[in-house]
Amino acid sequence: MSLMSLTAVELGKKIKTGEVSVREAAKASLAAIAAREEAVHSFVTVVPEEAVLARAVEVQRLIDEGALTGPLAGVPVAIKDNMCTRGLLTTCSSRILGNFVPPYTAEAVLNLEKAGAVIVGKANMDEFAMGSTTETSWFGVTRNPWNTEHVPGGSSGGSCAAVAAEECSYALGSDTGGSIRQPSSFCGVTGIKPTYGTVSRYGLIAYGSSLDQIGPIAKDVTDCAAILEAIASHDAKDSTSVKREDYDFTAALVDDVKGMKIGIPRDYFGKGLDGEVKDAILRAAAVLEEKGAVLEEFDLSLVEYAIPAYYVIASAEASSNLARFDGVKYAYRSEEFEGLHQMYKKTRSEGFGEEVKRRIMLGSFVLSSGYYDAYYLKALRTKALIKQAFDKAFARYDLILGPAAPTTAPRLGESLSDPIKMYLGDIYTISVNLAGLPGISVPCGTDSKGLPIGMQLIGDCFQEKKLFRAAYAYEQTRAYEHCPLAKKGVSEDE
Amino acid sequence: MSKQYETVIGLEVHVELATKTKIFCSCSTRFGGEPNTHTCPVCTGMPGSLPVLNKQVVEYAVAVGLATNCTITQNCKFDRKNYFYPDNPQNYQISQLYLPICRNGHVDIETAEGPKSIGIHEIHMEEDAGKLIHDEWDDCTLVDFNRSGVPLIEIVSEPDMRSAEEVIAYLDKLRLIIQYLGASDCKLQEGSMRADVNLSVREAGTEKFGTRTEMKNLNSFKAIARAIEGERERQIAILEDGGQVIQETRRWDDNKECSYAMRSKEDAQDYRYFPEPDLVPVVISDEWLAEIKSRQPELRDEKRLRYKEEYGIPEYDIDILTSEKKLADIFEETIALGCKPKEVSNWLMVETMRLLKEADMDASDLSFSPKNLAALIGLVEQGKINRTVAKEVFEVLFREDMDPVSYVEEKGLIMVQDEDALRSTIEEIVKNNPQSVEDYRSGKKKAMGFLVGQTMKAMKGKADPALVNKILAEILG
Numbered sequence: 001m002s003l004m005s006l007t008a009v010e011l012g013k014k015i016k017t018g019e020v021s022v023r024e025a026a027k028a029s030l031a032a033i034a035a036r037e038e039a040v041h042s043f044v045t046v047v048p049e050e051a052v053l054a055r056a057v058e059v060q061r062l063i064d065e066g067a068l069t070g071p072l073a074g075v076p077v078a079i080k081d082n083m084c085t086r087g088l089l090t091t092c093s094s095r096i097l098g099n100f101v102p103p104y105t106a107e108a109v110l111n112l113e114k115a116g117a118v119i120v121g122k123a124n125m126d127e128f129a130m131g132s133t134t135e136t137s138w139f140g141v142t143r144n145p146w147n148t149e150h151v152p153g154g155s156s157g158g159s160c161a162a163v164a165a166e167e168c169s170y171a172l173g174s175d176t177g178g179s180i181r182q183p184s185s186f187c188g189v190t191g192i193k194p195t196y197g198t199v200s201r202y203g204l205i206a207y208g209s210s211l212d213q214i215g216p217i218a219k220d221v222t223d224c225a226a227i228l229e230a231i232a233s234h235d236a237k238d239s240t241s242v243k244r245e246d247y248d249f250t251a252a253l254v255d256d257v258k259g260m261k262i263g264i265p266r267d268y269f270g271k272g273l274d275g276e277v278k279d280a281i282l283r284a285a286a287v288l289e290e291k292g293a294v295l296e297e298f299d300l301s302l303v304e305y306a307i308p309a310y311y312v313i314a315s316a317e318a319s320s321n322l323a324r325f326d327g328v329k330y331a332y333r334s335e336e337f338e339g340l341h342q343m344y345k346k347t348r349s350e351g352f353g354e355e356v357k358r359r360i361m362l363g364s365f366v367l368s369s370g371y372y373d374a375y376y377l378k379a380l381r382t383k384a385l386i387k388q389a390f391d392k393a394f395a396r397y398d399l400i401l402g403p404a405a406p407t408t409a410p411r412l413g414e415s416l417s418d419p420i421k422m423y424l425g426d427i428y429t430i431s432v433n434l435a436g437l438p439g440i441s442v443p444c445g446t447d448s449k450g451l452p453i454g455m456q457l458i459g460d461c462f463q464e465k466k467l468f469r470a471a472y473a474y475e476q477t478r479a480y481e482h483c484p485l486a487k488k489g490v491s492e493d494e
Numbered sequence: 495m496s497k498q499y500e501t502v503i504g505l506e507v508h509v510e511l512a513t514k515t516k517i518f519c520s521c522s523t524r525f526g527g528e529p530n531t532h533t534c535p536v537c538t539g540m541p542g543s544l545p546v547l548n549k550q551v552v553e554y555a556v557a558v559g560l561a562t563n564c565t566i567t568q569n570c571k572f573d574r575k576n577y578f579y580p581d582n583p584q585n586y587q588i589s590q591l592y593l594p595i596c597r598n599g600h601v602d603i604e605t606a607e608g609p610k611s612i613g614i615h616e617i618h619m620e621e622d623a624g625k626l627i628h629d630e631w632d633d634c635t636l637v638d639f640n641r642s643g644v645p646l647i648e649i650v651s652e653p654d655m656r657s658a659e660e661v662i663a664y665l666d667k668l669r670l671i672i673q674y675l676g677a678s679d680c681k682l683q684e685g686s687m688r689a690d691v692n693l694s695v696r697e698a699g700t701e702k703f704g705t706r707t708e709m710k711n712l713n714s715f716k717a718i719a720r721a722i723e724g725e726r727e728r729q730i731a732i733l734e735d736g737g738q739v740i741q742e743t744r745r746w747d748d749n750k751e752c753s754y755a756m757r758s759k760e761d762a763q764d765y766r767y768f769p770e771p772d773l774v775p776v777v778i779s780d781e782w783l784a785e786i787k788s789r790q791p792e793l794r795d796e797k798r799l800r801y802k803e804e805y806g807i808p809e810y811d812i813d814i815l816t817s818e819k820k821l822a823d824i825f826e827e828t829i830a831l832g833c834k835p836k837e838v839s840n841w842l843m844v845e846t847m848r849l850l851k852e853a854d855m856d857a858s859d860l861s862f863s864p865k866n867l868a869a870l871i872g873l874v875e876q877g878k879i880n881r882t883v884a885k886e887v888f889e890v891l892f893r894e895d896m897d898p899v900s901y902v903e904e905k906g907l908i909m910v911q912d913e914d915a916l917r918s919t920i921e922e923i924v925k926n927n928p929q930s931v932e933d934y935r936s937g938k939k940k941a942m943g944f945l946v947g948q949t950m951k952a953m954k955g956k957a958d959p960a961l962v963n964k965i966l967a968e969i970l971g
Contacts, residue, residue, distance in 0.1 A: 084542045097541065104535050106542060203542040209771035238544050239773050317771055320576050323585035324539045328637070344578055367576070367766035376768060 106203025178429025185454025
C-alpha cells in the first residue's frame, strides 16, 4: 500500500514517530505522479526530484531538531497553479503566464511551508479559475481519476484529481464560485471554502477579488481542519484579511451533532437536480438526523438570481484584474507587432483562451458607462439580498445542507459547448461566495456510473467549526473510498 | 471684437504627498534612484499582489480638506479607473470616484476687486503612475516604476475663477496651505504640484457656460498665465468666426506659446470605474478626525495676524516671511534662540532674498539652520565682526551652513578692538596720503571716506568702522 493512500494527518504522524522519513513520503508522491500523470494530468508543473528531495532533507532536519512539530510536517502537497511560488512556474493554466516565475510566494503557501509542507507540484486548473471542468487549461485537460472519460470538475480540478489519484497527500485550491467544492464532489474528496477573509489572498492571482478564497482539499475532514489551521492567518498585506480568534479548527472534530439544527433548502432539491445525487444527499441528511441533528426544510429564496449576479460581479472584477497581463512587464508577449496598441491586442488575443476572453468582454460590458447601474449595481444589490436571505436562515439553523453540484462529473467535452449550461452547474455553490460564507463538500457515495457525489454543508460567516463538527460526525459513518486508479497501486523503488 | 467675453476657469490640481512610503506598499517615495529600485510586487502590478492603504495619505488628505473648509467623508471608498497604458502597471489606477474623501470646500483669495471665495468641489486620493523613457538609441520605450504608487491628492475646484490672476492667487493659496501642513512641497517645476486648467468663455452677462477645454502640461505659474490667455483668445476667435468650441483635452507647448488638441470628448475613454474590491472602506472615526484636527498647524492667515501682534514688524515683512513655510520656520526658530525679530527679519528679507535670487532658488530650498543664523547675529551684536564681514560670512553660511563662530575665528575675521594698534595704522595712512588730508582740511569732507576705506583695507576689513572714524577725526582735528 502506498504512503499516498494515507490521509495527510496519518502520514504526518508516521513521519513524526520516525516510522516514515520525509524523503520516503516525497518519493512515494513522485512515484505516484510518475505512474498516474499520463492518465490524469493533474499537474502543470511537477517539481524536479532533486528539488523535492532537497526540501525533504531540510524538513526532516527541522523535524529531527524539534523545530517542526505540526501535523503536516514533511507531508507532500500540490498547490493550485494560481498561487505564486517563488522561483517556481506559476501559470494560472494560461498561455499568457506560460513562462511566469514569481519573485515571491503567496502568504497561504508560506504558511504551509512554515508548517513543513513539501511541495511536489503546481496543479492544473481552468484558465484563471474560469470554468467548472479543468478543460479550459492551456496545458491540456485534467481527467477524473474515477473515470478518465469524465472531467474532474473545476476550476481546482488538478488539485482535486491529484488528491483523489493519490499523487500527493493533500492540495490547496481556490474557490470563487464553487471551484473547491464542486471538483471535490466530482473527485470524491473533501474540500472546504472558508469564510471570505480567513485565508490571505496575497499571492493568489485574482479572478474575482471579492469572492476568491483559498482552501484545503484532502481525503477527509480531519485533514481539512488541520490544513486550514495551518494556512489561515491575519495578513497585513491583504486588506480584506480578517483577524479571527478561533484558528484551532481541529478542536471542532467531535463526533456529536445532537441538537444541531440543519436547514434543507427546498430550492436546492428542485428541477435540474439529478435523481441519484438527490437520493444520496437525502440519505446523508438522514444519517445526520439519526445522529441527533434536527432537520427542517425551508425556502432559501433568491437562488435563481445567484448565477446572473455572480457572473456579472466576478466577470467585472476579472476584466479589471486581468488587465495587467499586457505583454509589457512579464510573461507572454506576442512575437510580432507594430506599435503599442497592436502589441496589447495580439498579446492578449493569443495569450488568453476563449472562456477567459468571454468573461473579460462580459465584465467590460457590465462596467461600461450607461450599463453600470443596470448590471453591476443591480448585481451588487442582489448580492446584498442573498446575504440577507442567508442571515435569515442562519437565525434558525446552525447549518444548511444540500448538494455541491446538480450532477456527477460530466463526460469530457460535454460542458464547454454550452457555457450557460455550464454556468448553471454552479447553482448550489455560487451564492455561498456571494455571501462570503464557509462551505464544505464531503463525499457521500457514488452514482450508478461509479462517479462520486458530494454533500455540501454551508455555515454562517466564521462558523467553520460547526461545518467541521457535522462533516466529521457524518464521515465517521463511512469509510474513505479510494478511486479505482489509486487502488491499482504504484511500483515503488523504495 | 465687438462682444465682451467672460473667461470661466476651473482647476484640477494634483499634489504629490510628502509621505515616506507609497500609497499602497512600503516602497520609498524618494525622488530619483536607479530605475525600478523603489519597487516591489505591489507597485509593479505583479500577479497576486494586493494594495494596503498608507494611513498617512488619509491624514494628509484630511488635513488639506480641513484647511480648505471641506466636509470630510468619514466613510469613503476607493474605486478602480481602468485604462491601458504602459506606465500604469495594473492597467487600472486606484482612485476615488463615488465617495471622495473631501467635498464642498472653499479657499479665499485676494483679487483686484477684493476678496473672493473659490469653491472646491472635491479632493480625492489616488496613486501616481510610473515614468516612460524613450530610448532613442535602441528605438524602444522603457518604463521606470519608481514613481508608480506615489500618493497623490487631486483637488478639483468649482468653475469659479475668471482670470489668470485669480487662478494664480488660488494656486498660490493652495500651495501655501499644503506646504504649511507639511503635506507636500508643492513644486510645479518638479511636478509635485500639477495643474490642469478647464477653461471656457461666454458672452458677458450670459448664465450658461460655454464649451470647455482642458489644458495639460503646465509647469509654472507663468506657463499657466500664458496658456490661459492663449486659450481664451483661441476660443473667442472661434466664436467670433461663428464656430463652436470643441470639448477636448489640449496640451500646452510653452516654448511655442500655443496648444495642441490631444483628444476630443468623442475619443474620451470609458474608464469603467467600479469599487476597488481589494481595499476596505476607509472609516474616519470622530476620534481620528479630532486627532487630525488637533494636529493642524498654524496656517498662513493665522500666522500673519500673530506676527503683527507678537513681533510688531511691518506688514510688508510679514507678507514675505510667511510666503514660504520654510522662511517662517527659520524666522520663528531664530527668534526663539533669543534674536530680535526685526534683526532676523532683516537678514531674511534682504540678504537671504538677494542670494536666493542670485542662485535662482526657492525659499523652500533654504538649507541654513536657525542656530547658525542666530550665532551670526550674535557675533554682530557683540561687536565681534562688523556688518560688512557679517554679510560675507552669511554668504558662506547660506551655502554651507557652517558654525559662524569657529569660521570667523579660523579665518581671522574678528574685529580689531585694540585702539593703539589701530591708531598707529591710521597715523601711517594719514602720513602716506597728504593730498587727502589736505583735501579734507580744505573742506572736502568726502576725503574722510577715502581714508576710512584705506584703513579698512589695511586692516583687512576687521576694524570697527565707528572706531576708525573716531580716531581719524581726532588725528585730522
